[in-house]
Each structure stands twice: as structure tokens, then as C-alpha cells.
Amino acid sequence: MDLFDSIFFAKASFIGIIFAITLGIAAYSTYFERKIAAFMQDRIGPDRAGPFGILQPLADAVKMFMKEDFIPANSNKWLFIMGPCLSMLTALMTSAVVPFGDTITLGGVTFDLQGIDVNIGILWVFGIVSLGVYGILIGGWASNNKYSLLGAIRAASQNISYELAMGLSIIAILMMTGSLSTKAIVEAQQNGHWNILYQPMGFIIFLICAFAECNRTPFDLPECETELIGGYHTEYSSMKLGFYLFAEYINMFISGAVMATLYFGGYDYPGIDFVTAQLGATAATLIGAGALIGKALAFVFIFMWVRWTLPRFRYDQLMGLGWSGLIPLAMFNIVVTGLGVLLDQQILIGIGGVVVFIAGIVVYDQLFVKKKIA
Amino acid sequence: MEISNIWYFLSGLTLLSALMVVLAKNPIHSVLYLVFTFFCISGHYVLLNAQFLMAVNIIVYAGAIMVLFLFVIMMFDLRKNQPESKSNLTKLAGSVVAGSLLVVLIALVRQNNFMSPKIEGFNSQTGMVENLGKVLYSEYLLPFELVSILFFVAMVGAVLLGKREAGERNF
Incomplete structure (x- = not known):
């Protein structure tokens, strides 16, 4: 019973900490999103609430709670409430299999810095991502508004299309690691053998799919305001709208953490042996968890950077890119990775594959695409 | 618990x-x-x-x-598009058919004692990915490949059905 108590305590406190960190980062992502947008557009951005506007997320939260919580008369009431809840639930569930570090021992209690260590970790991520669309789909339909419905349907077809390319790009990693467990994938990348060196093409495919799965610009067609008013959340107000917006930022952070786990060595960082020798294993593991969160935040910055740099796709371009661009590319990547594993020359063939691919595009472009006469 | x-x-x-x-x-x-x-x-x-x-x-x-x-x-x-509610005769026929199917199924289950796997010698790790993969790619290789051919055919069929024919209106 004592053992059960300590495991239960360790898991519960770890999950609570991750929950708090995720919510805090999501709240401050909204602040930094506006600051970065302001910087790119040569403005100042939020600067009224507190020094440098640092209290802006709190002010926003108060505003969200104070607004009228409106439910349209002809909507399906329970499904209308369920939509944002499901979005939030699926956004938060993915982080369960992200390994934030090895075990640490504090005060006689051993903390395993991973929610659940299952041998199907990456399939869990994949399953929860595929469920993420339910929140949007249900909310959009229950609003009983044609713009919401169009937004919801766009979100659903976009998610289904990009899931395929995402799954295919993960398969290349599984071929190299030989395990579905996220922990095993991270352990295979220790000491600088990060997967980005072996899988540059797979990483780019995964990154693009992550943009599409998070409904971020340039793929934010479901909430495209020039065509659909507000998209799937047109009818939402108050904290229900807040949940939808919040779920998007949580998704960004978690997908950044997943990308760091799969391609950027997870909790690995340069000089880990030196830190372990100087400060002990606990400090080294905690710095590793910090490194993982730092990498995830770098990805969140890339999400924002792209949002304020690139214009939005057209819907048929989006579908064309997903089905006839990324899926064949991901299959090509699988073949290249298979060749690399077979010949035991993974870096060489991984980079060679990219070079062959770019050369192929250039040749095709020169031969078959007619140039417009300027 | x-x-x-x-x-x-x-x-x-x-x-x-x-x-x-x-x-x-x-x-x-x-x-x-x-x-x-x-x-x-x-x-x-x-x-x-x-x-x-x-x-x-x-x-x-x-x-x-x-x-x-x-x-x-x-x-x-x-x-x-609400489906109009069915007549009483249809409901009666439906319940008779479903009821007799239930009786047949129960009789079948009671007649044959289904072989339950033996507890001793049963490997509790059978369902893990590694073991499942090994079984699929060695013992059941042929059925597995046949299923993948079936999926491929279905995929080609779906693409053909979805393809726009020449001269069809382009929205």
C-alpha cells in the first residue's frame, strides 16, 4: 500500500506540474504572439497591463470570464457546450506520453518524468491528434450556423488529409529506432545523434503537417475570417471561445514538444555528462526537462513567425499539397530511409535523398513547367 | 479494486x-x-x-x-430529411425477426461450448506490438499480404470513383 501511495503521489504531482506548465505557457503564448506580431509589423503591442504589458493574459482571462455566455436559441445545447470541452481535453491529453526526462529521486520518492510509459507511445499521440477534430466538428455543427458548419467541415477534411502524411513521416523514424515507445526514441538519440540529422525530409513533412493539424496559418482555413466570419467558433462567446483559442495554443506547445522528442533529441542537450559530473544526476535531469521545454518554445516561436510572415493558402491548394505533395514525398522518404538502414549509411543517404529530390524538382521545373514571359 | x-x-x-x-x-x-x-x-x-x-x-x-x-x-x-415513423406492422415484423435471431444465437452459444484458451502456458504478452508483429509477419504472412492487396484495390476504386470525368462541370 505504501508503494502504491508513493507511485500515486509521484504521478499525480508530476501530472499536476505538467498541467500547470502547459497552461502557463499557453497563456503567455497569447501575449508573445501579440508581441511578435507587433514587432513584425513595427508596432508596440500590448503595453498597458503591468510592465511591458506582462499582465495582459490575466486581463484577457478576466475579460473572457466577464463576458456574456451566450448560447444560440436554435443550437444543440449540450453539444454546443461539449465542443470546447472536447477541444481542451484532447489538447491536454497528448502530453501524457512525452518524456520530459529520466527518473529523479526527491525526498525518497522516485519521480518518473513521463506521464505513461507505454510501448505504443507514438500511436497514442497519433490517436489523440486524430480525435482532436471532434471538438471543432461538434462545436461547429451544434452552432446551427452555416459559416460554423463550413469551418468545421474544412477542419475535419484538413485534419484527415494531413494525418496520413504525418503518419508516413513517423514511420521513417520507427524504421530507424525499431520501437514505438517515445522513451526509446529519445534514448536512441542521446549524445547528439538527433533524428534531424538522419531525417531532414521527414522533419519538414512533420512540421508542415503539424501546422495543418493545429489549424495555424498558412493552413487556418477553418477560421478564415475573410470567407467564414469567424469559422467554427463564430457563435461562441465568453470562456467557451476562450477554450477554443486556448486549446490552439496548447496544441502548438504540445506539438512542439512532440517534434522536439521525435527529431531534436528530447531531453538531450550538449554537455550532459559534464553537468552530471558537476551537479549530480537530479540537476542534470531537471536541466534536460528545461531543455525539452525550451525546444518546444522554439517551435512555438516558429509557429508565430510563420503566421505573421506567410499568407493563407487557398483550399484546393491546401488539399493538393497534402494529397499530391506531402504523401508521395513521405513515401519517397520511407524508401530512402529503408535504403539507409539497409546500407548502414543513414546520414549520407538521408541528406542524399534531399539532394536528389531537390535536383529532381529543378530538372522537372526546367523541362516541363512553362515559364510566364515577364 | x-x-x-x-x-x-x-x-x-x-x-x-x-x-x-x-x-x-x-x-x-x-x-x-x-x-x-x-x-x-x-x-x-x-x-x-x-x-x-x-x-x-x-x-x-x-x-x-x-x-x-x-x-x-x-x-x-x-x-x-426526418425519416417518417414506421407503421406498426413494420415494427412488429422487425421485432419478430430480431427476436428469432436472438433465440438462434443463444441456442448456438449454449450448444457449442466455445473453446476458451488454456490458462496455463498462455503468454500474457501476446498482445504487445513486438509479439503481434512477429506473428503477423511470420505465421500469418499470406493472409496479411492478401488483406493489403484488398486495401489497395479498394483504394484504387475510391480514387476512380472520385475522379472527375472529362467534360464534367468544374463547380
Whole structure:
């Protein structure tokens, strides 16, 4: 019973900490999103609430709670409430299999810095991502508004299309690691053998799919305001709208953490042996968890950077890119990775594959695409 | 807590949500109950120590197929396309057919004592990904490849059906 108590305590406190960190980062992502947008557009951005506007997320939260919580008369009431809840639930569930570090021992209690260590970790991520669309789909339909419905349907077809390319790009990693467990994938990348060196093409495919799965610009067609008013959340107000917006930022952070786990060595960082020798294993593991969160935040910055740099796709371009661009590319990547594993020359063939691919595009472009006469 | 209590709870939940799929008036509610049923079945897979089947069940059924179901049903105008309620004769015929099917099934199950796997010598790790993969790619290689050919044919068929024919209106 004592053992059960300590495991239960360790898991519960770890999950609570991750929950708090995720919510805090999501709240401050909204602040930094506006600051970065302001910087790119040569403005100042939020600067009224507190020094440098640092209290802006709190002010926003108060505003969200104070607004009228409106439910349209002809909507399906329970499904209308369920939509944002499901979005939030699926956004938060993915982080369960992200390994934030090895075990640490504090005060006689051993903390395993991973929610659940299952041998199907990456399939869990994949399953929860595929469920993420339910929140949007249900909310959009229950609003009983044609713009919401169009937004919801766009979100659903976009998610289904990009899931395929995402799954295919993960398969290349599984071929190299030989395990579905996220922990095993991270352990295979220790000491600088990060997967980005072996899988540059797979990483780019995964990154693009992550943009599409998070409904971020340039793929934010479901909430495209020039065509659909507000998209799937047109009818939402108050904290229900807040949940939808919040779920998007949580998704960004978690997908950044997943990308760091799969391609950027997870909790690995340069000089880990030196830190372990100087400060002990606990400090080294905690710095590793910090490194993982730092990498995830770098990805969140890339999400924002792209949002304020690139214009939005057209819907048929989006579908064309997903089905006839990324899926064949991901299959090509699988073949290249298979060749690399077979010949035991993974870096060489991984980079060679990219070079062959770019050369192929250039040749095709020169031969078959007619140039417009300027 | 006894593990069998979890099993009873989960089975009750599965049956209840499966019943609601049939009884719900609104098709959207039916689909959502069906999704919930798939989750309960995934829970059963976890109890059987088959995590891989659990994840695949969620990805394929709850994540992909049911989204498409929901997608199609949302395109309908539900208020216009309400199915008119069936006549009493149809209801009676339906219940007689379903009842006799139930009787036949129960008789079948009672007649044949289904072979349950022996407890001794049973490997509890059978459902793990590694073991499942080894079995699929060695003992059951031919059926596995045949299934993949079947999927390929279905995929080609779907692409052909979805293809726009020459001269068709381009929206």
C-alpha cells in the first residue's frame, strides 16, 4: 500500500506540474504572439497591463470570464457546450506520453518524468491528434450556423488529409529506432545523434503537417475570417471561445514538444555528462526537462513567425499539397530511409535523398513547367 | 479494486452506449454514442493487455471512420430529411425477426461450448506490438499480404470513383 501511495503521489504531482506548465505557457503564448506580431509589423503591442504589458493574459482571462455566455436559441445545447470541452481535453491529453526526462529521486520518492510509459507511445499521440477534430466538428455543427458548419467541415477534411502524411513521416523514424515507445526514441538519440540529422525530409513533412493539424496559418482555413466570419467558433462567446483559442495554443506547445522528442533529441542537450559530473544526476535531469521545454518554445516561436510572415493558402491548394505533395514525398522518404538502414549509411543517404529530390524538382521545373514571359 | 469489477463496469457502459446508438433519435447523437462505444471496446483491449489494438482501434475507427460518418451526416438537412415513423406492422415484423435471431444465437452459444484458451502456458504478452508483429509477419504472412492487396484495390476504386470525368462541370 505504501508503494502504491508513493507511485500515486509521484504521478499525480508530476501530472499536476505538467498541467500547470502547459497552461502557463499557453497563456503567455497569447501575449508573445501579440508581441511578435507587433514587432513584425513595427508596432508596440500590448503595453498597458503591468510592465511591458506582462499582465495582459490575466486581463484577457478576466475579460473572457466577464463576458456574456451566450448560447444560440436554435443550437444543440449540450453539444454546443461539449465542443470546447472536447477541444481542451484532447489538447491536454497528448502530453501524457512525452518524456520530459529520466527518473529523479526527491525526498525518497522516485519521480518518473513521463506521464505513461507505454510501448505504443507514438500511436497514442497519433490517436489523440486524430480525435482532436471532434471538438471543432461538434462545436461547429451544434452552432446551427452555416459559416460554423463550413469551418468545421474544412477542419475535419484538413485534419484527415494531413494525418496520413504525418503518419508516413513517423514511420521513417520507427524504421530507424525499431520501437514505438517515445522513451526509446529519445534514448536512441542521446549524445547528439538527433533524428534531424538522419531525417531532414521527414522533419519538414512533420512540421508542415503539424501546422495543418493545429489549424495555424498558412493552413487556418477553418477560421478564415475573410470567407467564414469567424469559422467554427463564430457563435461562441465568453470562456467557451476562450477554450477554443486556448486549446490552439496548447496544441502548438504540445506539438512542439512532440517534434522536439521525435527529431531534436528530447531531453538531450550538449554537455550532459559534464553537468552530471558537476551537479549530480537530479540537476542534470531537471536541466534536460528545461531543455525539452525550451525546444518546444522554439517551435512555438516558429509557429508565430510563420503566421505573421506567410499568407493563407487557398483550399484546393491546401488539399493538393497534402494529397499530391506531402504523401508521395513521405513515401519517397520511407524508401530512402529503408535504403539507409539497409546500407548502414543513414546520414549520407538521408541528406542524399534531399539532394536528389531537390535536383529532381529543378530538372522537372526546367523541362516541363512553362515559364510566364515577364 | 478487483479487476473484474472494472470489467463489469466497462461492459455495462459498452452495452448502454451501444443501445443508445440504436435508440437515439438524432443521427448525430447516434454517431457520437458509437464513438463512445469504440472507446469502451478500446478499454476492453487494454484489460486484455493488447495496447496496440487499443491504439489502432481508436486511430482507425474513432479517429478516421467516425469522423467521415459525422462529416456526411452533417451535410444533411436533418429537419427536412426526418425519416417518417414506421407503421406498426413494420415494427412488429422487425421485432419478430430480431427476436428469432436472438433465440438462434443463444441456442448456438449454449450448444457449442466455445473453446476458451488454456490458462496455463498462455503468454500474457501476446498482445504487445513486438509479439503481434512477429506473428503477423511470420505465421500469418499470406493472409496479411492478401488483406493489403484488398486495401489497395479498394483504394484504387475510391480514387476512380472520385475522379472527375472529362467534360464534367468544374463547380
